[in-house]
Amino acid sequence: MGLQRGCFAQAASGQTALRAADIASLDYPTVQTLFFIDRALRKVSDGDLSIRVFPDAQLGQETEVIEQLRIGAIDMARVNVMSLADVVPEFAVLGLPGTFLSDAHFDTFTGGTAGQVFLEHLEGTGFVGLTFLEGGTRHLYNRVRPIERVEDMQGLRLRTDLSSASGFLYRALGTTGVQLPLSHVLPALEARLIDGAIENIATYVALGHYRAAPFIAMTEMGRPPDILLISQRAWNGLTAGQRKLLKNTSGDARSFMKKSFEYWTRACMQQIRDRGVTQTHPDALLQPARGAIDAMLAQLDMMKWFEVVRSAQ
Structure with missing residues (x-):
């Protein structure tokens, strides 16, 4: 698959559209979570910031997506942390058996300061970590x-x-x-x-x-969590206000993703x-x-x- 440079797009005058990749199918919880973020962003930004979602590995498998993110050829992606561990080995700890002791421990980590420590460890890799998401046991x-x-x-x-x-x-x-x-x-x-x-x-x-x-x-x-990433190149292209909106809506998506995953798992x-x-x-x-x-x-x-x-x- 050839790298698709320049995908950070201006949807219209003054409007920014970020291209987001996922390997899962359209109805899968991870993809639906990206659509949730898109709807929330459009609402809070009055349509000035949005996400174009590309499911079904349209932009490549996770290893390809990670490489394209690293060089800024695509803007955002949802991947599992174990796919990222080849780039940031410390992330492999999150997939080991027994790392998370309970649902409450997982939720406290993904939404708290400990999780933020891991996200900040991405500095210098070409990625910015927006949030951790449910990835399933x-x-x-x-x-x-x-x-x-x-x-x-x-x-x-x-x-x-x-x-x-x-x-x-x-x-x-x-x-x-x-x-x-x-x-x-x-x-x-x-x-x-x-x-x-x-x-x-x-x-x-x-x-x-x-x-x-x-x-x-x-x-x-x-129970390795998923992680929502944006390329450093795309992040640098956003205004301070857009970064705050994206970070906040991504954090809000944790609850949506968890509920969607629970429903899918029961089914x-x-x-x-x-x-x-x-x-x-x-x-x-x-x-x-x-x-x-x-x-x-x-x-x-x-x-x-x-x-x-x-x-x-």
């Missing part, structure tokens, strides 16, 4: 067998992202991580190139993974029950990985970032 699903105990995971080939933290985790679980774009997971499952993945329920259903991987272990394998859970997906609820599935996770945090000098997250309790 991850569960392990596969095409081979039900997961009832730790031993059942041994040898599974699971799709992983690019972060070094994920590599540590997958090895600690006795599995092999295979780096793949999310859009390639279903054909890889069908071709038996991989055995499964770790994703949220909404993605499991929306991308049809349940058809090829009908066994899901309902054990929290992490998706009903769908997998109707389709006969085998669910298991194993205890202590991650226990063997705890020591490896702590060792990884120390080795990569990330323990201080883990503690920043825990300070949000």
